[in-house]
Amino acid sequence: MAFSEFRPLDEKVLIEYIKATPSLSSQLNNNFDNLTIKEVGDGNLNFVFIVVGSTGSFVIKQALPYIRCIGESWPMTKERAYFEALALREHGGLSPDHVPEVYHFDRTMSLIGMRYLEPPHIILRKGLIAGIEYPLLADHMSDYIARTLFFTSLLYRNTTDHKRAVAEFCGNVELCRLTEQVVFSDPYKISQYNHWTSPYLDSDAEAIREDNALKLEVAELKSLFCERAQALIHGDLHTGSVMVTHDSTQVIDPEFAFYGPMGFDIGAFLGNLILAFFAQDGHADEQNDRKAYKDWILRTIENTWNLFDRKFVALWDTNKDSGDAYLPAIYNNPGLLQLVQKKFIKDLLHDSLGFGAAKMIRRIVGVAHVEDFESIADASKRAGCERRALEIAKLLLKERRKFQGIAEVILAIQQVQ
Amino acid sequence: MAFSEFRPLDEKVLIEYIKATPSLSSQLNNNFDNLTIKEVGDGNLNFVFIVVGSTGSFVIKQALPYIRCIGESWPMTKERAYFEALALREHGGLSPDHVPEVYHFDRTMSLIGMRYLEPPHIILRKGLIAGIEYPLLADHMSDYIARTLFFTSLLYRNTTDHKRAVAEFCGNVELCRLTEQVVFSDPYKISQYNHWTSPYLDSDAEAIREDNALKLEVAELKSLFCERAQALIHGDLHTGSVMVTHDSTQVIDPEFAFYGPMGFDIGAFLGNLILAFFAQDGHADEQNDRKAYKDWILRTIENTWNLFDRKFVALWDTNKDSGDAYLPAIYNNPGLLQLVQKKFIKDLLHDSLGFGAAKMIRRIVGVAHVEDFESIADASKRAGCERRALEIAKLLLKERRKFQGIAEVILAIQQVQ
Structure with missing residues (x-):
């Protein structure tokens, strides 16, 4: 029919x-x-x-x-x-x-x-709120991210196929515009759609709207988002777009997909894990102080990035004769290829930190919030969690280029009081 | 018919x-x-x-x-x-x-x-070889570049119109691929198409093929060229794509046009002026040592950039309520707007220096050379001019981010022996 x-x-x-x-x-x-x-x-x-x-x-x-x-x-x-x-x-x-x-x-x-993702699949975000560890999550997500980004980029493709695909996904502009608005615009201005845990975070929200250094960096990220067709990204890769069991990890809902910056996907996932981390204090109770779980989340952030790095570079090594970005006749000598890969990965970490931070901020002072925080009934306690998440997000966004590796990011997260 | x-x-x-x-x-x-x-x-x-x-x-x-x-x-x-x-x-x-x-x-x-560009219009490159001053050139070219780039960028447009136009020009991929090959690839590898003033520049050409730091930077520029849809650029804005008289400046031949990085156009023009500068010693004779003309070229480079900067920012100020890149509700306070503009212009200078340098290099050791040098009959003299141009090009490409303004670039050019 x-x-x-x-x-x-x-x-x-x-x-x-x-x-x-x-x-x-x-x-x-x-x-x-x-x-x-x-x-x-x-x-x-x-x-x-x-x-x-x-x-x-x-x-x-x-x-x-x-x-x-x-x-x-x-x-x-x-x-x-x-x-x-x-x-x-x-x-x-x-x-x-x-x-x-x-x-x-x-x-x-x-x-x-x-495919129906049958029980016990649940939305990862709900698992994170419940305090459930997923031992394969970092391995699976790093695999998904590395493969989808690598093979749809110019590291693997030629520019003819790339431009054809880019042109096709330009048609998804309405969804891109929604992201532009809710991630890169609304949180930084007065908007009827914004809300936050008021009155606790009133001055924090205002501080974001008046932080020129932050807004300068957000503009650069928005321009990357709108202009840089690096790979076919999922476009909305938060922890609500992942379904999990102990053994299975499934990424759903790529309706925001388009050719954009790789760091937007990586950042979305890591940023939402950082949100989950800061929400844990709001979920702690006498039975479970969530301390071990917080450590697991940090390990998962670190492992996801490190495994991604390793797998992405391995794909690059295996396919170093493919793709129009780095022609073997120019880049295929061991010293140079390593140099190029190190630079690529470091730039990508910085992009990911920037985008991840922007996604964190918008979930606290923008239109759409996350259940990680919303499920904390005590508003004062919730605001405390959110404020700490905001603090690290602002740091990551403004100082992202100073981080040499993910271990330093983890340290910075741990240092937020 | x-x-x-x-x-x-x-x-x-x-x-x-x-x-x-x-x-x-x-x-x-x-x-x-x-x-x-x-x-x-x-x-x-x-x-x-x-x-x-x-x-x-x-x-x-x-x-x-x-x-x-x-x-x-x-x-x-x-x-x-x-x-x-x-x-x-x-x-x-x-x-x-x-x-x-x-x-x-x-x-x-x-x-x-x-329109037929009637005599006395000639190709600018020929005028530069002949040592003719064009007093309005910097003013006209800065006007053309500022207006075409500003109005086709997200500084003026919304992302809906932008993505539609980007998709359309993705169709011009074959011409983009030609640029990718002759500008960003061939000069950095052994290629049957490459040639240079041999044997004088044999070791210079080899040095370029073996300069890892240079190739690292070229990769970044190529990625910008292939991925960043910043504005509708001419795509081939060298001094052979401009026809001039004393009073008129006309840009022709935009068959390489597509949505790419703004710096590619600005760099093409400035880079070809720098080539013209270094070719002058080969055109000097007893009647005319070309010293005054070399100064005019340098002034034209400096004026083109400075006038571009001023006009581009003026367009931005006038149209600050347009475009999706910097929404007025976020960026429209005098301190922040200035900060954002300064950063934009500085990044653009660095892109322009990088692309300009890449275009210089390819004209000396790549497939298509420029009449500025080719018309110097004495091969040894020609090679000397070309070597000095290569030297500054490599410096500009590798160290572009260290230049704070065009005056420093002019100084660096003057210091090449």
């Missing part, structure tokens, strides 16, 4: 749709007995239906032509589903262990059919 | 074509008596016909599906005429005094009809 125009799904329409769509019905082995359908989208951006039959399952995600945020409804192109499906397929091909398989895409309906 | 497929022009076909094309025939007031047609293209890339009637004139430029270079023929898309026409119109709208008007464009025929 192909609908000739967009229709928001409901359960009845969905069943009809599945029966008429071989790539979906075959996932159920054409067995529609005992089908259960559950809508689990938070309703802010998309419908998400979990479809489970006796012999198969999948998820249907449908983009709606708006997003809802603190009660406001912003129009937002449902074409984002097209870019999400493109990115899922591209990243899935590069990192199949960590991206759910796409079974079906319907551009008219803005509808993606994909 | 519309040809249904591409045909290389000859005089007979051209007359037929003009008569059947109102936008061209009207330029001649439909008077085809005493029409003279002269082909003046150097035959390397394009046919160029000058068409002069008794009551009007124009130039017809037709892109051919290859370029010729030192005897070799490289296939090259004639679609470049499309991007040239787009850029001429876009830049012409922004800087009408310094870009010839486009009367007609035919995509099938890869053909542009445009």
